[in-house]
Amino acid sequence: MMTKTKKFSIVIAGGGSTYTAGIVMMLLENADRFPLRALKLYDIDEARQAIIAKAIAIELKEKAPNIEFTWTTDPQTAFTDVDFCFAHIRSGGYKMREQDEKIPLKHHVVGQETCGPGGIAYGMRSIGDIIELIDFMERYSPDCWMLNYSNPASIVAEACRRLRPNAKILNICDMPVGTQRRMSQIVGLQPEDLEVRYFGMNHFGWWTSVKDKAGHEYLPQIRDYVAHHGYLTQVEVDTQHMDASWQATHKKAQDLLAVDPNYLPNTYLKYYLYPDYVVAHSDPEYTRANEVEDGREKRVFTAAQKIIDAGTSEVGAFPIDSHASFIVDLACAIAFNTHERMLLIVENNGAIANIDDDIMVEVPCIVGKDGAEPLTQGKIPLFQRGMILNQAMVEKLVVDAWIHHDYQELWQALTLSKTLPSAQVAKEVLDDLIVANREYWPELRHADHEVHLMSESMMSEA
Numbered sequence: 408m409m410t411k412t413k414k415f416s417i418v419i420a421g422g423g424s425t426y427t428a429g430i431v432m433m434l435l436e437n438a439d440r441f442p443l444r445a446l447k448l449y450d451i452d453e454a455r456q457a458i459i460a461k462a463i464a465i466e467l468k469e470k471a472p473n474i475e476f477t478w479t480t481d482p483q484t485a486f487t488d489v490d491f492c493f494a495h496i497r498s499g500g501y502k503m504r505e506q507d508e509k510i511p512l513k514h515h516v517v518g519q520e521t522c523g524p525g526g527i528a529y530g531m532r533s534i535g536d537i538i539e540l541i542d543f544m545e546r547y548s549p550d551c552w553m554l555n556y557s558n559p560a561s562i563v564a565e566a567c568r569r570l571r572p573n574a575k576i577l578n579i580c581d582m583p584v585g586t587q588r589r590m591s592q593i594v595g596l597q598p599e600d601l602e603v604r605y606f607g608m609n610h611f612g613w614w615t616s617v618k619d620k621a622g623h624e625y626l627p628q629i630r631d632y633v634a635h636h637g638y639l640t641q642v643e644v645d646t647q648h649m650d651a652s653w654q655a656t657h658k659k660a661q662d663l664l665a666v667d668p669n670y671l672p673n674t675y676l677k678y679y680l681y682p683d684y685v686v687a688h689s690d691p692e693y694t695r696a697n698e699v700e701d702g703r704e705k706r707v708f709t710a711a712q713k714i715i716d717a718g719t720s721e722v723g724a725f726p727i728d729s730h731a732s733f734i735v736d737l738a739c740a741i742a743f744n745t746h747e748r749m750l751l752i753v754e755n756n757g758a759i760a761n762i763d764d765d766i767m768v769e770v771p772c773i774v775g776k777d778g779a780e781p782l783t784q785g786k787i788p789l790f791q792r793g794m795i796l797n798q799a800m801v802e803k804l805v806v807d808a809w810i811h812h813d814y815q816e817l818w819q820a821l822t823l824s825k826t827l828p829s830a831q832v833a834k835e836v837l838d839d840l841i842v843a844n845r846e847y848w849p850e851l852r853h854a855d856h857e858v859h860l861m862s863e864s865m866m867s868e869a
């Protein structure tokens with residue numbers, strides 16, 4: 408365990424991310440509990456990262472000149488002498504997110520960043536990149552911890568479990584944090600006043616209890632609210648939430664709750680429970696990738712350029728992404744052995760009693776210097792168990808396909824996904840995704856020719 412006086416060295420992988428500047432500002436705000444001696448940005452896109460980095464350099468010179476700040480595209484420089492790696496890379500960038508969303512929609516199938524075929528395509532791009540980051544970290548700073556929130560977190564976590572089982576990596580998502588904040592507004596408390604029980608996988612789970620520290624259960628009250636309004640609250644909690652598409656997602660939770668009124672659903676279940684509704688309400692010519700390019704990305708890069716041009720952040724400092732303080736909570740839990748309770752993506756090993764041990768689940772964990780210890784959530788009902796087992800096998804098939812370079816396994820993954828209506832449509836979507844991802848995916852081998860022909864003739868008979 409580290410002493411409270413220790414100052415940390417961190418590297419942010421994906422330095423050119425739309426989130427980097429807000430997270431650096433958040434780190435400054437949290438400097439009293441998580442002091443920094445060095446901060447590095449690492450990215451493979453030198454030009455993109457340089458815009459964010461030069462602006463941050465100006466801000467840090469004005470606000471925290473004692474932090475040694477550098478940016479680089481060289482892995483050795485980036486990963487040497489670091490205590491934590493915060494990883495938020497986007498393999499393939501917004502150009503490929505757009506393809507993940509638009510290709511399935513062309514086939515009248517859900518087109519989304521982390522769910523359905525888009526998430527599978529993104530997973531096939533991310534696995535190799537995250538494994539590479541882990542290897543850099545282990546080579547140059549073997550004691551370093553990676554706090555990963557690069558998506559698709561669920562597939563990435565399963566790939567890490569398979570390929571780097573002993574790596575010091577914790578996978579975390581901000582969705583439960585954000586929704587818990589909405590729940591706290593619904594009941595008139597602060598997020599930190601609430602303690603939850605939750606089970607599922609990333610972007611795919613249910614709250615079974617929301618209590619205050621005295622043990623009062625708010626689930627019924629929140630359920631009544633969500634049944635009428637979804638998670639829509641009146642307070643502007645952060646700018647990302649205010650985009651109309653996010654508001655619609657929070658509102659749709661009321662229809663998710665209707666399917667099982669016992670538990671509070673994760674908003675992204677809409678992609679699995681109402682895929683036809685999602686497709687009908689999507690614009691195949693203008694998806695979330697375009698919204699972000701025209702919104703968050705433009706805002707962040709314009710603000711950075713303004714600071715660079717003026718040579719001072721007085722023209723408009725980056726906003727603090729206070730929402731991201733959960734990353735500091737996680738880092739502190741490891742650094743200071745705080746045993747904080749947080750929702751993380753971990754190997755099940757009995758946490759959910761009636762699903763397989765080797766599924767990567769999202770459950771409350773106690774976090775300390777050795778990592779995360781999942782808290783048992785007991786047995787779950789048939790409906791959720793069926794949904795989880797289905798989705799878990801989809802994600803396992805994706806990782807199998809990536810490891811074996813196997814077309815058949817990837818086709819099976821898409822076929823199994825609740826977001827696709829048939830093996831035929833799954834094949835058509837997959838074949839288009841393969842063309843679009845040629846630069847990023849391993850080249851997939853087709854199964855034995857005879858078996859393949861047989862399956863084609865079986866399909867034409869049907």
Ligand SMILES: NC(=O)c1ccc[n+]([C@@H]2O[C@H](COP(=O)([O-])OP(=O)(O)OC[C@H]3O[C@@H](n4cnc5c(N)ncnc54)[C@H](O)[C@@H]3O)[C@@H](O)[C@H]2O)c1
Pocket residue numbers: 420421422423424425426427449450451452455456495496497498499500501536555556557558559560579580581582
């Ligand atoms: N888990 C969560 O809750 C959560 C929340 C928000 C965002 N995210 C994820 O954070 C990531 C960043 O999102 P964004 O919208 O800011 O994307 P972005 O495209 O703006 O930033 C990602 C950066 O990663 C860089 N990059 C890509 N591949 C890389 C590699 N192999 N090594 C180093 N850098 C690489 C890109 O060049 C880019 O600068 C995405 O994966 C997104 O899905 C996760």
Ligand SMILES: O=P(O)(O)OC[C@H]1O[C@H](O[C@H]2[C@H](O)[C@@H](O)[C@@H](O)O[C@@H]2CO)[C@H](O)[C@@H](O)[C@@H]1O
Pocket residue numbers: 520558580581582583584585586645647648695699730
């Ligand atoms: O469409 P984007 O790029 O704006 O967001 C995609 C991410 O969505 C989730 O994060 C939400 C979070 O759930 C919400 O509480 C709020 O803070 O906004 C975030 C979006 O910026 C999701 O958890 C991430 O994994 C996605 O990358």
Ligand SMILES: [Mn+2]
Pocket residue numbers: 560579580581582610
């Ligand atoms: Mn997430």
